[in-house]
Amino acid sequence: MHLSANKTTPTEASTKFQSLNSSEVKRLFQLAKPEKWTLACAIGLLAVSSTITMAVPFALGHVIDIIYTADAVDIKQNLQRVCLVLSGVFLTGAAANFGRVYLMNVAGQRITRTLRSSVFAAIVKQEIGFFDVNKTGELINRLSADTSLVSQSVTMNISDGLRSTAMALAGVGMMFYMSIELAVVGLGIVPPVALMAVWYGRYVRNITKGVQDTLAQSTQVAEERIANIRTVRSFAQEPQEVRRYDTNIDNVLRMTFKESLARGIFFGLTGLSGNIIILSVLYYGGGLVTESALTIGQLSSFLLYAAYVGIAMGGVSSFYSEMNRGLGASTRLFELMERTPTIPVHGGTSSFPSCVCVILCGQLL
DSSP: OOOOTTTOOHHHHHHTOOOOOHHHHHHHHHTTGGGHHHHHHHHHHHHHHHHHHHHHHHHHHHHHHHHHHSOHHHHHHHHHHHHHHHHHHHHHHHHHHHHHHHHHHHHHHHHHHHHHHHHHHHHHTSOHHHHHHSOHHHHHHIIIIIHHHHHHHTTHHHHHHHHHHHHHHHHHHHHHHHOHHHHHHHGGGHHHHHHHHHHHHHHHHHHHHHHHHHHHHHHHHHHHHHHTHHHHHHTTOHHHHHHHHHHHHHHHHHHHHHHHHHHHHHHHHHHHHHHHHHHHHHHHHHHHHHTTSSOHHHHHHHHHHHHHHHHHHHHHHHHHHHHHHHHHHHHHHHHHHTOOOSSOSSSSOOSSOHHHHHHHHHHHO
């Protein structure tokens, strides 16, 4: 898509952006290609830390069974041995988590730097008429807010999304491993929550685009008035310009209130669904324990896995909404980067014939 100075602006084009498709996702992930090895190491560390995290409930259930079933003489020795092993495992998990976060942040900052450079290079190559249509404040907002949002989408957001997905899959798998009957009871609420997450992601994506556009407009107003403060002062327009800026930031505030309401409702319902899962597991699992179909340690592990699944569901939903926000921001950036200027920086026709330029230069000398 190419923008011309008298046809489509980034703000107008963003309102035409409709649905998520594979080509847009692929183009977004191309930004992370130069950092593929750093991201690969971070994902490897993520696998280590996630594996350790998901092993904790099983280990704790084993400890509980040791306490309830072992002889009094053996309990202390068994606990010391298990706790020593778990301490080493937890230290390994902490180191892996540190490495994951560090590498993801480093990769994100590098992607942000490269993206800002590319966008700025594309902006300065545009013809003068482009800057009559696209205000400076809006372009600056693209360079600052949108680039940061996009880089986070392909680094930390991907990391958090993979972590949540791994926790959900591993948690569900362990729940079925321990008790198929209890897993079916506990996970009956997951399908409607998943459908709600898809709807929520699309809704938040539209709101976020509106927030970014209104924020760009307010930045534009502030930049223009501050850059021309002498003119504002000459005509004593300070109160009017303050009111104009207040109107713009009030629009931003209203959009963020709408976004906050959507987030609050969604995460409130997600948390409620997680608690319902735990409550149903506790009620139904208690009956299985009385029937000796489960041990107390297995029920404890099952409850922890159910809690992990509830947390992971919220993480996956957050990942989906953040990815939609990143796609909305990336669309505006790619429109700027792919725009062909109507008057090229190099080549094209000259304003004066070369002989005229030589004569004028000779006269000046």
